[in-house]
Amino acid sequence: MDLPVVIAGAGIGGLSAALALGAAGHDVLVVERAGELAEVGAGLQLSPNACRVLDDLGVLDRLMPYAVAPRTIRIGSGRTGREIARIDLGDRIAERHGAPYLVVHRADLQKTLFDRALEQGRIEVRLGSEIIEVGDTPDGIVQCHVQTGNILSQIPAKALIGADGVWSRIRGRVPGHKQPEYTGLTAYRATLPAEHVDEDLLSRTGLWLGPNAHLVHYPIRAGREFNLVALVPERWTEEGWSATADRATLLGHFGNWAPGVKALLEKPGSWLKWALCGVDANGPWSDGKIALLGDAAHAMLPFAAQGAAMAIEDAAVLAHLFPPSATDIRAVLKAYEAARRKRVKKVQETAAENGRIYHLSGPMALGRDTVMKLMTADRLSARQDWIYGWTPPR
Numbered sequence: 087m088d089l090p091v092v093i094a095g096a097g098i099g100g101l102s103a104a105l106a107l108g109a110a111g112h113d114v115l116v117v118e119r120a121g122e123l124a125e126v127g128a129g130l131q132l133s134p135n136a137c138r139v140l141d142d143l144g145v146l147d148r149l150m151p152y153a154v155a156p157r158t159i160r161i162g163s164g165r166t167g168r169e170i171a172r173i174d175l176g177d178r179i180a181e182r183h184g185a186p187y188l189v190v191h192r193a194d195l196q197k198t199l200f201d202r203a204l205e206q207g208r209i210e211v212r213l214g215s216e217i218i219e220v221g222d223t224p225d226g227i228v229q230c231h232v233q234t235g236n237i238l239s240q241i242p243a244k245a246l247i248g249a250d251g252v253w254s255r256i257r258g259r260v261p262g263h264k265q266p267e268y269t270g271l272t273a274y275r276a277t278l279p280a281e282h283v284d285e286d287l288l289s290r291t292g293l294w295l296g297p298n299a300h301l302v303h304y305p306i307r308a309g310r311e312f313n314l315v316a317l318v319p320e321r322w323t324e325e326g327w328s329a330t331a332d333r334a335t336l337l338g339h340f341g342n343w344a345p346g347v348k349a350l351l352e353k354p355g356s357w358l359k360w361a362l363c364g365v366d367a368n369g370p371w372s373d374g375k376i377a378l379l380g381d382a383a384h385a386m387l388p389f390a391a392q393g394a395a396m397a398i399e400d401a402a403v404l405a406h407l408f409p410p411s412a413t414d415i416r417a418v419l420k421a422y423e424a425a426r427r428k429r430v431k432k433v434q435e436t437a438a439e440n441g442r443i444y445h446l447s448g449p450m451a452l453g454r455d456t457v458m459k460l461m462t463a464d465r466l467s468a469r470q471d472w473i474y475g476w477t478p479p480r
């Protein structure tokens with residue numbers, strides 16, 4: 087009997103991997119700790135490299151009714167409130183890369199992937215179940231110890247993919263892998279009904295740069311809601327995506343920003359926050375028949391908006407290198423790791439560098455703004471080509 091590939095986690099990475107591996111001909115079992123795919127999280131940006139894979143997975147068309155394709159990214163100075171530069175998105179980026187740039191609610195993407203997975207025929211998703219331990223049998227089969235309520239079961243797998251996020255348990259089964267590190271930065275997020283903001287904000291992504299802080303906003307839920315994420319340095323560390331944030335503390339970080347931007351930050355009555363963690367992609371991502379994928383392998387700062395995209399790309403590459411007939415699964419998983427590491431590390435470094443540039447102050451910030459103003463929209467776009475132009479192996 088052919089054993090399934092077991093995937094820990096029905097996040098964006100786990101469900102994308104399930105769809106890709108299922109399409110390649112594997113039976114797949116996804117084990118997800120959460121009892122339901124609740125509407126947690128908020129906005130995600132999906133650049134053309136991610137959308138291309140979602141299209142291959144049969145998900146992009148179904149996602150479109152929930153998505154917005156912003157016309158531009160408008161970069162502004164938080165201090166003066168003035169525009170610094172614009173990067174074309176919309177039709178221009180779709181023409182440039184043959185795939186759109188979308189903004190969505192995380193829950194809408196997760197639900198779309200989940201519904202498609204249930205239809206595909208080869209994929210089972212077991213909600214409310216957690217992989218609590220992993221063992222091996224003498225003949226090299228991976229034994230996943232799964233807890234569902236009070237019931238413990240053992241599930242044999244031909245391979246285990248740890249897509250269990252930044253606080254991954256499966257990572258403990260990959261000797262030498264690096265543990266997540268807090269970056270000293272916190273992301274505050276809030277959503278508003280679209281009618282609470284000016285209409286022109288609903289057709290673009292906004293990126294405001296300021297000393298030691300930046301703000302990103304864009305529409306989600308087909309333009310019915312507006313998503314704000316404010317990023318600031320804070321020595322706060324706690325696991326989770328939805329801690330209640332103190333609004334006054336957040337606003338304090340933006341005290342000397344331009345009145346128009348502050349007015350936008352003052353609109354939400356409440357904010358949630360999460361402490362930003364990174365996982366160094368240099369460590370091994372696989373051991374034997376176990377491999378890590380997405381945030382579990384390489385969580386990164388969100389300043390290149392590529393965390394979910396890298397997980398989606400991982401899924402496409404893993405499935406491409408893993409035919410159901412493969413006998414040397416260790417070699418398959420090592421090949422996957424080797425195929426992904428260089429690009430993921432470069433994107434991680436770019437995200438960290440963006441953070442440094444976004445948070446500059448004084449003359450360095452003035453220099454940054456001048457350089458950006460002098461760059462044409464086309465040159466600014468071209469700087470992203472190596473990220474957005476990636477195509478999945480076929």
Ligand SMILES: Cc1cc2nc3c(=O)[nH]c(=O)nc-3n(C[C@H](O)[C@H](O)[C@H](O)COP(=O)(O)OP(=O)(O)OC[C@H]3O[C@@H](n4cnc5c(N)ncnc54)[C@H](O)[C@@H]3O)c2cc1C
Nearest residue numbers: 095097098099118119127128216217250251380381393394
């Ligand atoms: C609840 C939540 C809300 C988020 N909100 C945002 C947001 O608003 N904006 C943003 O940019 N990014 C958000 N993210 C992060 C973003 O989704 C990821 O960075 C990106 O999509 C990479 O996804 P991933 O699949 O690698 O990991 P994740 O999206 O973190 O998914 C990991 C999944 O594994 C499950 N899991 C963990 N341990 C086990 C286990 N032992 N057994 C079984 N299942 C397990 C978790 O419940 C989770 O569903 C959120 C993530 C989560 C989990």
